[in-house]
Amino acid sequence: MQAHADTFHRFDLRVAFAQDPERVRSLSLVAPHVLADLSKNHTDAATQALLTELARQTGLALHRDAMFRGEPINNTEGRSVMHWLLRQPEGTLSGDLAAPLQQVHDTLKSMLAYAESIRTDAQITDVVNIGIGGSDLGPQMAVLALQDFVMQGKRFHFVSNVDGHELAAVLKGLKPENTLFLIASKTFTTIETMTNARSALAWFRAQGGQDVSRHFAALTTNVAAAAEMGITTTFGFWDWVGGRYSLWSAIGLPLAIAIGAQGFRDLLAGAHAMDQHFQSAPLEANLPVRLGLLDVWYRNFLHYTSRSIAPYHSALRRLPAYLQQLEMESNGKRVDRNGHALPYGTSPVLWGEPGTNGQHAYFQMLHQGTEVVPVEFIAVKKPTHQLADHHELLLANAIAQSQALMLGQADEGGHKHFTGNRPSTFLLLDELTPASLGALIALQEHRVFVSGSVWGINSFDQWGVELGKVLAKDIHARILSGETAGLDASSAALLQSVRLDWYEKGNF
Ligand code: F6P
Secondary structure, eight states: OHHHHHGGGGOOHHHHHHHOTTHHHHTEEEETTEEEEOTTSSOOHHHHHHHHHHHHHTTHHHHHHHHHTTOOOBTTTTBOOOGGGGGSOTTOOOGGGHHHHHHHHHHHHHHHHHHHHHHTOTTOOEEEEEOOGGGTHHHHHHHHHTGGGSOTTOEEEEEOOSOHHHHHHHHHTOOGGGEEEEEEOSSSOOHHHHHHHHHHHHHHHHTTOOOHHHHEEEEESOHHHHHHTTOOOEEEOOTTSOGGGOTTSGGGHHHHHHHHHHHHHHHHHHHHHHHHHHHHSOGGGOHHHHHHHHHHIIIIISOOOEEEEEEESGGGTTHHHHHHIIIIIHHOOSBOTTSOBOSSOOOOEEEEOOTTGGGGTTHHHHHHSSSOOOEEEEEEEEOSSSOHHHHHHHHHHHHHHHHHHHHOBOOTTSTTOBOOOOOEEEEEEEEOOHHHHHHHHHHHHHHHHHHHHHHTOOTTOOGGGHHHHHHHHHHHHHHHHOOOTTOOHHHHHHHHHHHIIIIISOOO
């Protein structure tokens, strides 16, 4: 495979198109709600065949099927990985999975009934989601993405950071009797969320708020911890749902309130359609498989270390942040499933902004920089507004950028020279709806599964976030006490400087 990759320093997209009139057709794929044009990528028919063979050799299909059978493939935590079960239609599984599926639907029904009751409750004008990571990014991204489906008359706020500026700014505009706080935390131990939740409760009581059970609900697998905090209205989920895969669970409640029960069911149906495609399409015609294998090809064989996400739809502006957690928390691993150090790279760096804004910021580097960065364009054919000329321009820009990256421009002088031959993928949706968003997100989940599987890593744990949490506790205690014994010199100096300002100069 590396020998084939080594020939790619001579590969030129322009030549590949000239030599193969069928290139677009053979490298385009249709999956539920998504048309994918992969033809502007640094691959050829031989690459496709070799990557499919790599998937076969690494047991991708077996691993996928094990996930869909509910086997504990999250081996470091001894858990099944069943976010897909959250979008499986009711009553469609037998055997061991029949009972969990029924629990999923019982919980879904009560959550959606609650969402509908909040939608018709005119007294509640503000819904505040307090959560971080997967308990924030998914619902926040989706509420923004589906803003045209969001009900009128309610505002939706998302507070994630422990930085008090965030909560304080939101609370400033609220009245307790008109506010519903959703405390979203799978574990109900996350320090940021617990701190924000306690402060929100204190604010609610200090402002004369009365009924905590009406104005606070917890979305969590740890109902007991929520009850300890005095929150008794709860919607549960299960330890087999990873935080970054939890949009489809009770964590999706803010979205369900925003777009309604039917909208939320449509989102699940779109995702389920993509699950079925992932399970049943042959590897060659399976879009998550093709994208995940392309990611491996770029990372390990052509050594491209990042991917730029370019959603040409302003409502998808939180998608890059959402995908960062999905991919980098899942696949940012340096050991295999058995804990052995890997001799190859894993997760690329993901980054991006909506088009056309990115064009006027960092696209310079994409076109003329020294690094090759594959770009993933995401565009939507039909807008929800009437400003047709805007949308024509927007889509023209998306296509033109992928074209410019590929074609380049000759210029003897140098500064206006574009080398071209820069790779991109183009994902096209007919419309941005709950169903198509569900399919798009499930597609991204599964492509992350595919690359993680080929790399032989556990994509479903996140031990890498733990050390910082432990050290922050220690530093917090030291900030209060002033004790620096045993600290490294840099951290001690920073701590003393902070304390000097706060406690000695009285700046706090
Ligand atoms: O610290 C990382 C993490 O565990 C993420 O995986 C998760 O999405 C986030 O924190 C929030 O966790 P929780 O929902 O348990 O508060």
